[in-house]
Amino acid sequence: MPTGVHLRNVRGQLFEAAERVLLRDGPSALTSRAVTDEANCAKGVLHRHFADFDAFLAELVLDRVRTVDVRTAALRDAAGTGDVADLLAEALQDLFGPLTVSVVALITFRDGLRARLREAGLAGIPLAAQATTGIAAYLAAERERGRVAEDADIDTLAPTLVGAAHLLFADRTSPPPPAAAVRRTVTAVIGGALREPGA
CATH class of the missing domain: 1.10.10.60 (Homeodomain-like)
Structure with a gap:
């Protein structure tokens, strides 16, 4: 039956x-x-x-990667508007919702899944890697507008922001951190690189 x-x-x-x-x-x-x-x-x-369960999981991750790409593209498009730290804090809260945190944990948990993702061209830890690339693009766009220092080390700032945010959100069993805590983290990481336009 x-x-x-x-x-x-x-x-x-x-x-x-x-x-x-x-x-x-x-x-x-x-x-x-x-x-x-x-x-x-x-x-x-x-x-x-799907060929097997890891193939299914790889497609699930690729689907989430597309979502992260859309969200980071929206962040990049917001360059020049609003407050840089506020925009980054909001983006990180959005990016590290409960589902993304669970998927990142799944990726680190399953060797077969990581192998499939490498075959698909996704190195490192997908989702975190795409978030880092997107945030770097946003910071570069803000640097072009004079809102981030010309000598800011974006290749260090972007992964530092993503890593710090992931640590804030990583405990699936606790409520997400308050927005103020995320903004404090963002300010601690990039505060020295922020510039007032025309300054």
């Missing part, structure tokens, strides 16, 4: 199910059975659409 229900957008529904499992139970609970149970479908559905 068939089990589960018919899925129209199979990939999307499986990704959403995986995200729910990650958020509720954490990376160690994410198995193909947990995903298909959450999606209310037969286990074979996942394996009909």
